Amino acid sequence: MAFRNLRRRPLRTGILVAALSLMVAALVFALSFVTRVTSSIKLTSDRLGADLLIVPTGARGGAEDILVENRATSFYMNKSFVDRIKKIKGIDKVSAQTYLVTLTGLCCSVPSSMVVAFNQETDFIVTPWLKEKLGRKLRKGEAIVGSESAYNINLGMVEMEAKLFGSVFSMVGVLDKTGSGLDTAVFISDENIGEIIKNSDANIKPDQISVIFAKLKKGADPYTVMSEIENTIIELDVVMRKDIGKSLITTLGDISKIFYLTMVLSTVLSLFLVWAIFTAIANERAREVGIMRALGAKEKHVVQLFLLEVLVLGAIGSLAGIIAGTTLTLIMAQSFSILKNLPVDLTPFTRTVIALAGLLFGTGICVLGALSPVQRLKKLEPLLVIKQE
């Protein structure tokens, strides 16, 4: 009966389904967006292996671009800061990395890439991954690429060699996926920097580095150490591990507010629409309900009949919304710059949870909107509605 009733007024049913699906699509998109960005930031922070990230003043955003958003960028400071940082109370280990951005690879199809030169003696960021994959240190003239690097052909193959900054490097392997922005980078030993400066017009001097990673001694307070560094060395900015992606989160917060506002408005609109349509349906079918009540239907039978209609409507609208929202997310992931560069995609489990949330929300709104008209209808005295013309 519920299905037949819905088919009575196909246009009205269609409008309601469309409104619900728009609302659920907005929810699915907003949840996918926020979840993807926040989980990318969290994963990067968790896997960094350092407590503090030290960059030249003003380069905080650039470092986050590399680590969180996969964006190739470069910034430099003097290597002597490494020794000054080491002496600060609470610092256990430090290691520097130098970031270089290539313009072209050996093959013209390879886009510009991030090249990370690191010190193999002091490094604690890349080395654990390198040991696991290569089992030895990188030699001069060798490079290992991130799992998402343009040099990784996949199927276990990697470009044999690539020309980076005028020097030819042998590609010795591919690192496992870390989930951070460094997955798209090419890693080399910092012994190669001299050669690179000699053979190319890379805008870097021999005594320059990009970033210093610091590990703190057990019990040291990251905030105190950060303040100490920033107060002592004015040329540096410090980012605590937990604050990585903070600027992105702030931007995301504003975008999220717009999403949530859209969500609230579309929810209120859908709720009102469901209420209005079910009030009209209740008025139209009051006499039929009166006849059913006279024939022995209990209040629960009336509620069940309408609830089934509501659930069918809610489920159809929500499923359409989930499909539309997921498709929109996939399309936007290719064109929305904030999403395009994120290292982490949503897992099937997360997508399922978001879809279920959309289904529950859409159906819930439908039930909520129809509640009042159905409650009123079930309480009507049969004779009064039967006699209505």
Place this chain on the structure above:
Amino acid sequence: MPQIIVENITKSYLVDNAPLDAVRSVSLRIDKGDFISIVGHSGSGKTTLLSMIGGITRPSSGKVLFDGEDIHALASDRVSEYRCEKIGFMFQFASLLPILTVKENLLLPTIFRPRAAGQEVSAKAEELLRMVGLTDKINVYPAQLSGGQQRRVAIARAFMNDPALVLADEPTGDLDEETEGDMMRFFKTMNEAKGITFIMVTHTTDLARQTKRQLRMNQGTLLVV
């Protein structure tokens, strides 16, 4: 003991802020197997009296006892069970659900009755449709039937749950003379063969004369003819 005892019932409505008694202090005793007709002008309170006996509207005062039980003192679900299990309604207008076929309309009251066996009620619906002469209309929708045919479906539906009491509000209103006669014979058969009690509201004195007892309503009060 009478099957139905109506004790001094009154039904008042507020019309333009003034109380109006649709039924005024009516008392009535009906035995099982009785066949009563109620005649009267429009607005005399016939339908309201029938509705109070059938439990689809509550009296403002007074009682309706069915087999000794005050039906208006029961909870809402129990009144629904009373309507479902004891009463067969025939309304004075087309009362079929347009989205259901003729047979599905007949099966509708059985949905609300627990323990209704599917095959048994299906056969019963077909048998009742045969009795009202609509065997060939089983699977059509009400919109495809004439007013008289719809009325006959509603008549057949009233017997689906084996009611103890049939409340018929001008049941033959849309029927031609011949079919009206057929339906009256059908009612009498059900009354005599199955002992079903009938209370029938009619404007036709000829029909009223065919019943065992005739009552008249005038301005909410009941008179014995």
